[in-house]
Amino acid sequence: MSWRTLPRLAAPLLLIALLWEGAVLGFGISPFYLPPLRQVLGAIAALWPAYQSAFLVTLAEATAGFAMGALVGIAGGIAFAHLPRLRRMVLPLFVVSQTVPVIAFGAIVVLWFGNTLAAKAAIAFYLTFFPVTVNTLAGIEAVDPRQVALLRSFGAGSRELLWKLRLPAALPRIFTALRLSAPLALAGAIVGEWFGATQGVGAMLLAALFNEQVVAIWAAILAAAAVGSALFALVALAERALVFWREEL
Amino acid sequence: MSGALRDGLLGAALFLLLWEGVVRLFGVPPWILPPPSGILVTTWAARASLLPAMLATGQEALAGYAIGAVLGILLAMLLALAAPLRRLLLPVIIAVNAVPVAAYAPLALLWFGTGPLSKIVMVAFVVGFTVFLNTLDGLLRVDPAGIALLRSFGASRLGVMRRLRLPAALPDIAIGLRVSTVRSMIVAIVTEMLGSQSGLGWTIYEAVLQIDFLRVWAAILLASLLSLAFFGAVGVLERRVVFWR
Secondary structure: OOOOHHHHHHHHHHHHHHHHHHHHHHHOOOOOOOOOHHHHHHHHHHOHHHHHHHHHHHHHHHHHHHHHHHHHHHHHHHHHHHOHHHHHHHHHHHHHHHHOOHHHHHHHHHHHHOOOHHHHHHHHHHHHHHHHHHHHHHHHHOOOHHHHHHHHHOOOOHHHHHHHHHHHHHHHHHHHHHHHHHHHHHHHHHHHOOOOOOOOHHHHHHHHHHOOOHHHHHHHHHHHHHHHHHHHHHHHHHHHHHOOOHHHO | OOHHHHHHHHHHHHHHHHHHHHHHHOOOOOOOOOOHHHHHHHHHHOHHHHHHHHHHHHHHHHHHHHHHHHHHHHHHHHHHHOHHHHHHHHHHHHHHHHOOHHHHHHHHHHHHOOOHHHHHHHHHHHHHHHHHHHHHHHHHOOOHHHHHHHHHOOOOHHHHHHHHHHHHHHHHHHHHHHHHHHHHHHHHHHHHHHOOOOOHHHHHHHHHHOOOHHHHHHHHHHHHHHHHHHHHHHHHHHHHHOOOO
């Protein structure tokens, strides 16, 4: 991290913290709606090991499902780009699959996988693979046919075309999809934890709701934000490493 | 029949046949995966209780969707017109949006009770955000040369908004509205599952407790049909309004 990115990241956080405290003090908001930020941070500090492990558990679930979804999505996009018939038969099913309120599946997925990391990862996966498939396909299709013709004239086979031209050209769009679906993967993991999990940010949220502890709910919301930021940072780092030429364009 | 439609129907038919075949061939117990025919039979048999639940969820989703869409578009127009306000509020809005919506559901239930209001608020919140972010994107992406031209003819800020920015942003607004359809259903169901006395989410939660998994699948089927219909209806509207796309 360079000396310039740190203040750029910290400034909005500071602004939000100030607005939060200021709003609570200035408008006299009841702690039932928004407790003061110090109180929420105090609650997190008091139970630091619990929040830390919840953060790690949920991050692991979301990341596992997200990574699977990314791999399957990219593979699906490549397959659809090469096999138009398969695409016409299966892509509509993919579209319909996304109108299924996946959260409703939570109970069934937990039944299938038990109360394991795999159950939450499966829900995160379901929410991730579709945007990645669609963007991979769109990215591959947007490749300039003249570039394809040029590489072919040099004797490139379809494998080389894929690795040297189509996939690199599709990468920026793939990363757009990854950035959009990272929060979805996290939502999947959190809701997956509502079906009997004892660990993780989602389990904490549920416990706080049942005890009607507004401070604990806000603390869990902050923990969820931390997991979301961590996921987002992972995607951003991968993008910087893989799409290194982007800034030159 | 066009080739795309034929292949699509073929794919769906093969998928259902495969599902039914695998379940029957391997004798998969229904609590793991019921066959599609079994789900249909259960749905029909339980229609007296499932249809009111579907109606309740649909009403919550639709009410929240309408409120959220209007608020999202208005807020985006306001922030597109007022740059200082935008610079102040946008980081806050993005931070609030960085938390998965599901995490706010407990708050909504505590504040607005377990009736339909908490679901409508949650749906409006999610739809509002999605529509807002898409609309703002579209409103701000307008060609500066076009704005300069309109302003040189004496158009006010509002005139630029009405004649240039809004029409230019319509495709983005449409995307936001379309994505929001499915989300509105998901959020209504999630909030119902956490606390409610009616709706498909509540039905699912109850059926899980009673270990009645066919009923869960029946509720999932109805929820999917409802969101598919909603998605399709908004898609048709979109093609009429954004006809030049």
